[in-house]
Amino acid sequence: MRAYHIASTETGPTLTDLPIPTPGTGQLRLKIAACGLNFADLLMIQRKYQDTPEPPFTLGMEVAGIVDALGPDTDGPAIGARVAVFGGQGGLAEYGVFDVNRCVEIPDCMSFEDAAAFQIAYGTSHVALDHRARMQPGETLLVTGAAGGVGLTAVEIGKLMGATVIACARGADKLEVAKAAGADHLIDAKTQDIREIVRSLGGADVVYDAVGGAQWQAAFRACKPEARLLPIGFASGEVPQVPANHLLVKNLSVLGVYWGGYMKFRPQVITDSLRTLLGWYEQGRLKPHVSHVLPLDRAAEGLELLRSRKSTGKVVITP
Known part of the structure; x- marks a missing residue:
């Protein structure tokens, strides 16, 4: 089978021929139909992600496809079942072996492309806004990187949860995507003052920040007292430092969110x-936005779309 594979710490990912894997006890083999790309894939290539596997490994964190085989003494979805899997790795290939307890059967009405674009982006936003921030109807939510893979789902879910949503993204085209997802107010991060506009709208109760850097700082200064800030990612490349004295004065809370971490301690x-x-x-009520669907031999191109921020929503690879 073909796989987008990292052979060693000294080499980058390449399209490689590998043996089709055999599932062990508690595992299934998936004939992969689609794999969603994530910013974390880029960090894994640089060995900067908190859960980067030791090489050799195949990139691709979340997939959807058809169950092809079950391991010995394994109960799981029937062969032929349509499932989505958050595997953490192994998705950019024609077949993959995954733990049964990480699989979820998908509705008949859900395409494989939607399923591969769904779990991490929507899961991160829902757990962040509902479980961590306890966001309430009528509150104001500020989303940075609002046209990206996770940011766009935060706009959509925030609106479903009854928030007034302020979407911050770079450029008119991306802001139109956020508006279509339900944003009430739009801020162009390239040309407008985030802090001043958010404050003119009354301030933010919840900040969902996928960018870090200067946008985090501006959002931090636009918070209402008792606001909750959610650091989701650092697409700017700059991890912000939080001044604890400002947290104290304004009674702010910073809530870490790592969706994949819950698989280990509270699934x-x-x-x-x-x-x-x-x-x-x-x-x-949810409509995943997939801006690009590419074949496996264009996986590098898909990752470059993420790195250069030229995609909106999700990029999906179809082996």
Whole structure:
């Protein structure tokens, strides 16, 4: 089979021929139909991600496809079932072996492309806004990177949860994507003053920040007292430093969110969240935005779209 594979710490990813893997006990093999790309894939290539596997490994954190085989003494979805998997690695390939307990069957109405674009982006935003920030209807939510893979889902879910959503993104085209997802107010990060505009709208109760750097600083200064700030990612390349004295004076809370971490210490949080999200999808209340669908031999191009911020929503690879 073909796989977008990292052979050693000294080499970057290449399209490689590998043996088709065999599932062990507690595992299934998936014939992969689609793999969603994530900013974390770029960090893994640079060995900067907190859960970077030791090489050799295949990139691709979240996939969807058809169950092809079950390991010995393994109960799981039937062969032929349509499932999505957050595997953490192994998705940019024609086949992959994954733990059964990481799989979720997907509705008949859900395409493989939507399923591969769904779990991390929607899961991160829902767990962040609902479980961590406890956001309430009527509150004001500020989203930076609002046209990106996770930011766009925060706009969509924030609106579903009854918030007034302020979307911050770079350029008119990206802001139009955020507006279509339900944003009430738009800020162009290239030309407008985030702090002043948010303050003119009354300030933010919740900040969902996927960018870091200067945008985090501006959002931090635009918070209402008792606001909750969610550091989701650092697409700017700059991890912000939080002045604790400002937290004290304004009674602010900074809440870390690492969606994949819940798989290790409290998986029920993810299970309950995905149940809610898939229900919303079946009801037509969530519509994943996939800006690019590319074949496996163009995986490098897909990752470059993320790195250069030329994509909106998700980029999906179809082996």
